[in-house]
Amino acid sequence: MDEAAGTRALVLFSGGQDSTTCLAWALQRYAHVETLGFDYGQRHRVELDCRLTVLQRLRDDFPAWARRLGEDHLLDLSVLGQVSDTALTSDKAIELQASGLPNTFVPGRNLLFFTLAAALAYRRGIGVLVGGMCETDYSGYPDCRNDTLQALQRALSLGLDQPLALETPLMWIDKAGTWRLAQQLGGEALVALVRDDTHTCYLGDHHTRHDWGLGCGDCPACALRAKGYHAFRAAGAG
Numbered sequence: 001m002d003e004a005a006g007t008r009a010l011v012l013f014s015g016g017q018d019s020t021t022c023l024a025w026a027l028q029r030y031a032h033v034e035t036l037g038f039d040y041g042q043r044h045r046v047e048l049d050c051r052l053t054v055l056q057r058l059r060d061d062f063p064a065w066a067r068r069l070g071e072d073h074l075l076d077l078s079v080l081g082q083v084s085d086t087a088l089t090s091d092k093a094i095e096l097q098a099s100g101l102p103n104t105f106v107p108g109r110n111l112l113f114f115t116l117a118a119a120l121a122y123r124r125g126i127g128v129l130v131g132g133m134c135e136t137d138y139s140g141y142p143d144c145r146n147d148t149l150q151a152l153q154r155a156l157s158l159g160l161d162q163p164l165a166l167e168t169p170l171m172w173i174d175k176a177g178t179w180r181l182a183q184q185l186g187g188e189a190l191v192a193l194v195r196d197d198t199h200t201c202y203l204g205d206h207h208t209r210h211d212w213g214l215g216c217g218d219c220p221a222c223a224l225r226a227k228g229y230h231a232f233r234a235a236g237a238g
């Protein structure tokens with residue numbers, strides 16, 4: 001066991017591919033792992049159901065991880081829909097805005113997520129927060145950047161007056177790398193779990209089946225997931 005064996009971690013867990021892979025990463029690494037999700041009126045609300053399916057399958061299929069998997073938390077963040085008007089929370093087309101950011105961007109969403117997670121972690125004696133933010137598949141979200149999260153880690157540690165680590169295992173890998181990481185952590189069983197039970201589609205399509213999983217196949221999130229899966233499989237075949 002490594003130096004992190006006694007550590008408790010809280011994973012920001014949405015039920016998507018990235019956060020499911022992060023959860024597996026944390027379960028491999030930390031002795032006790034809890035999960036946190038947010039209900040903010042997202043159009044892809046089906047991911048909230050996926051969370052429970054993924055957690056159950058992890059418990060069923062990965063006994064060593066099941067022993068480490070602790071409580072699941074879900075916070076109501078419907079206030080986010082009141083302060084933002086975006087393609088994730090209202091029924092409008094996904095497109096680039098004048099600012100260059102896609103209109104799926106909920107301003108500062110990850111700052112809120114991590115701040116709430118830190119408050120919960122403080123209460124539960126947890127010193128590590130894990131999130132699936134990534135700079136490599138750059139989608140223009142400034143609150144996913146490493147610089148932002150480094151600054152936030154410092155602000156939260158100061159504000160809570162105790163050290164708090166923000167871990168982002170996907171920060172520097174692309175989507176193909178995320179599939180590969182799942183394979184390294186849990187073999188084909190975890191790849192199958194991620195493919196079949198996680199949700200990525202921005203439009204909330206969770207019934208159209210593809211070789212890379214379920215989704216509309218056309219939105220930016222589906223396109224990225226499909227491209228990464230095919231690159232991962234192509235590399236694996238070589």
Ligand code: ZN
Binds near residue numbers: 218
């Ligand atoms: Zn889609």
